[in-house]
Amino acid sequence: MLRQEDVGQRVVVRRIVGIRAGRPLFSDALGELAELSETHLTLATAHGRITVPMAEVHRAKRVPASRRPTSAAVAALEHAADEAWPAPTRAGLGDWLLRSADGWTGRANSALPVGDPDRPLPAAIDAVQRWYADLGRPALVNTPLPLSAPVSAELDARGWTSGPPALVQTVPLAALPPAPADSAGAPPVELTTAPSTDWLAVAASRKGDLPAAARHVLTAVPQVRFAQVTLGGRLVAIGRGTVTGANRWLGLSLIEVAPEARRRGLARQVVRALARWGAAVGAANAFLQVEQHNIEAVTLYRTLGFTTHHTYRTRTAPPD
Incomplete structure (x- = not known):
């Protein structure tokens, strides 16, 4: 049977769904174990969340993680993420993207080495360093793994440092858990097409001062919404949603709740509204993208059904 350490893992559950001719009838469900208690378990499946009473569970076990996404799937999601966080200064290096936003966030100020740079790899890395040097900015490269493993190996050989691993996590919208029954009296989530002054202030408290380039990153997306929750006349929760990419991905970012308003389910409300x-x-x-060491956020997103699609690291060139 399953244990608490299996929460967040891929499992298969065989449940008893009836009796015929004195013999039990079984049905199997495959998904990520979202919750486990003495009375029931909850699975996040490709078709939505299901809750199974423990009395109906005949057998349950962990199974190997699903097959890694294809290189094409990783590339498509990375491009959707780039569209959702658009740097104002951009250039192409073959298929690679070079991006700068006055130093505001690593994602908007790093090269994205996806595809063919139209030159040998060492020459491509040299070109990346020249481009950022011309802007007076440090050279950064985001390496989605395992897609950009050859790039990462070349950067290792050159002594580039590595930031902490970031998780790119996904969930089918149909698999998001519904709002709990006791949330009817929760404060509403307001969605706007432009960020309010208070919204920007909360974002700045998390990401640092917002230069003009930051406002471009936040707003220069055709389909974008800014979520906010107000309590007692004070903004206590925010979030941002975008829809980008050929596959119409909903990108979630800047999900933030004021410390005094946490543990009230406001982050979940913001995600559901977006x-x-x-x-x-x-x-x-x-x-969404979340640093692996941010255990609180990773745990929150796990309860909402998110699983890791792929990872990336931000690499920084050594000083000259």
């Missing part, structure tokens, strides 16, 4: 908007404009899946 998910409803995303679904209404054609998105079927959501993604």
Whole structure:
């Protein structure tokens, strides 16, 4: 049977769904174990979340993780993420993207080495360093793994440092858990097409001062919504949603709750509100990016059904 350490893992559950001719009838369900208690377990499956009473569980066990996404799937999601966080200064190096936003966030100020740079790899890395040097910025490269493993190996050989691993996580919108029954009296989530002054202040408290380039990153997306929750006249929770990419991905970012308002389910409310908007404009899946060491956030997203699609690291060139 399953244990608490299996929560967040891929499992198969065989449940008893009836009796015929004195013999039990079984049905199997495959998904990520989202919750486990003495009375029931909850699975996040490709078709939605299901809750199974423990009395109906005949057998349950962990199974190997699903097959890694294809290189094409990783590349498509990385491009959707780039569209969702658009740097104002951009250039191409073959298929690679070079991006700068006055130093605001690593994602908007790093090269994305996806595809063919139209030159040998060492020459491509040299070109990346020249481009950032001309801007007076440090050279950064985001390496989605395992897609950019050859790039990462070349950077290792050159002595580039590595930031902490970041998880690119996804969930089908249909698999998001519904709001709990006791949330009817929760404060509403307001969605706007532009960020309010208070919204920007909360974002700045997390990401640092917002230069003009930051405002471009936040707002220069055709389909974008800014979520906010107010309590007692004070903004206590925010979030941002975008819909981008050929596959219409809902991108979630800047999900933030004020310390004094945490443990009230506000982050989940923000995610659900953005998910409803995303679904209404054609998105079927959501993604977000979170640093692996941010255990609190990773745990929150796990309870919402998110699983890791792939990872990346931000690499920094050594000083000259």
